[in-house]
Amino acid sequence: xxxxxxxxxxxxxxxxxxxxxxxxxxxxxxxxxxxxxxxxxxxxxxxxxxxxxxxxxxxxxxxxxxxxxxxxxxxxxxxxxxxxxxxxxxxxxxxxxxxxxxxxxxxxxxx
Amino acid sequence: xxxxxxxxxxxxxxxxxxxxxxxxxxxxxxxxxxxxxxxxxxxxxxxxxxxxxxxxxxxxxxxxxxxxxxxxxxxxxxxxxxxxxxxxxxxxxxxxxxxxxxxxxxxxxxx
DNA sequence: CCGATACTTAAGTGAATACCTAAGTGTTTG
DNA sequence: CAAACACTTAGGTATTCACTTAAGTATCGG
Numbered sequence: 001x002x003x004x005x006x007x008x009x010x011x012x013x014x015x016x017x018x019x020x021x022x023x024x025x026x027x028x029x030x031x032x033x034x035x036x037x038x039x040x041x042x043x044x045x046x047x048x049x050x051x052x053x054x055x056x057x058x059x060x061x062x063x064x065x066x067x068x069x070x071x072x073x074x075x076x077x078x079x080x081x082x083x084x085x086x087x088x089x090x091x092x093x094x095x096x097x098x099x100x101x102x103x104x105x106x107x108x109x110x111x
Numbered sequence: 112x113x114x115x116x117x118x119x120x121x122x123x124x125x126x127x128x129x130x131x132x133x134x135x136x137x138x139x140x141x142x143x144x145x146x147x148x149x150x151x152x153x154x155x156x157x158x159x160x161x162x163x164x165x166x167x168x169x170x171x172x173x174x175x176x177x178x179x180x181x182x183x184x185x186x187x188x189x190x191x192x193x194x195x196x197x198x199x200x201x202x203x204x205x206x207x208x209x210x211x212x213x214x215x216x217x218x219x220x221x222x
Numbered sequence: 223c224c225g226a227t228a229c230t231t232a233a234g235t236g237a238a239t240a241c242c243t244a245a246g247t248g249t250t251t252g
Numbered sequence: 253c254a255a256a257c258a259c260t261t262a263g264g265t266a267t268t269c270a271c272t273t274a275a276g277t278a279t280c281g282g
Contacts, residue, residue, distance in 0.1 A: 011126035014196075016240085017119060027202040033259065044259070046241055053239095067249045067258045075207065078200040082193060085125075089189040091138040096186065127270085144229065155229070157271055164269095178228045178279040 007084055009057035010077045018042070019050045026060060026073040033069050118195055120168035121188045129153070130161045137171060137184040144180050 013019055022036045037047040051071065054060040059078065062071040124130055133147045148158040162182065165171040170189065173182040 007131070008126060008128060011122050011131075015119060015122035015126050018240095020118070020122075020195075023199060027199040027206075029206060034257090042240090043242065045243085045261085048260075049240075064259085067247095069259070073199075073203050075200060075204055078196055078203070082196040082200060084131075085189055085193040085196070088134060088138040088184075089186060089193060092184050092186055092189070095138075095140060129270090145227090153270085154272065156231085156273085159230075160270075175229085180229070 006058060006077060006080055009053075010059060010081050013053050013057035013059055014081070016050065016053075018047075019054055022047075022050060022054060022071075023059065023073060026071060030070050030072045033071065036071060117169060117188060117191055120164075121170060121192050124164050124168035124170055125192070127161065127164075129158075130165055133158075133161060133165065133182075134170065134184060137182060141181050141183045144182065147182060 014023070018040050021039060025031055025036055025039075033044070033048060033051065036051065037044055040047055051060065051062070055062065057077060059074055060071050061074055062069050064070075125134070129151050132150060136142055136147060136150075144155070144159060144162065147162065148155055151158055162171065162173070166173065168188060170185055171182050172185055173180050175181075
């Protein structure tokens with residue numbers, strides 16, 4: 001479970017709707033802090049705190065040029081989170097499928 | 112964004128390693144509260160609190176028969192979370208792919 | 223029917239979150 | 253060079269979170 005610390009902070013980061021809205025915006029391309037802040041009805045420092053959470057989780061990277069900080073979404077942590085869920089859903093659903101088969105075999109496929 | 116409230120609580124629920132360990136256990140089949148608690152080094156009430164979080168998020172459902180409560184994983188919220196991430200990752204990566212194409216076209220495919 | 227089992231409820235605590243306002247620090251622009 | 257701009261830092265508050273212990277409440281097994 002070496003990937004656990006990343007999953008923790010990534011799931012945590014994605015748990016907040018404001019941060020998900022920032023991720024949605026960034027999935028369409030890089031953006032400045034002000035651009036990320038624009039649709040959110042909160043102070044700029046609050047937005048920056050959300051951005052910190054996203055950066056600490058590795059989901060977002062940013063660099064400052066002049067006075068504007070440009071933020072980008074990172075694919076890797078997104079893939080890690082998607083992978084974790086996909087595995088568990090696959091385990092669950094294959095088991096549910098087999099259960100369906102058993103029920104079919106026991107009671108007949110057209111019940 | 113009608114699915115947002117579910118995503119909130121589902122991501123939140125999955126942000127904790129104890130709760131993810133419970134989900135992992137349940138992806139292999141139904142389990143009682145004590146079975147979920149066994150590998151976790153915390154009190155039973157703490158485990159039940161985590162279970163409540165999982166249930167309120169819709170990820171887990173449970174029913175009590177006699178004195179034992181049996182918990183199961185629900186596929187739907189797992190699919191919703193996976194879908195949200197898949198969409199955003201797809202947007203991001205297709206954009207990164209196109210960026211790669213542009214760089215290739217500008218500088219040549221073998222640099 | 224009595225003790226063990228499997229939770230369940232209640233109440234409390236310390237740390238982490240999600241905001242805020244106010245006052246900075248560098249960068250550009252007129 | 254002064255004002256506007258894009259953050260950045262500092263500090264404060266109210267709520268939520270992740271636990272804890274202690275004391276219940278229904279089963280079930282002998």
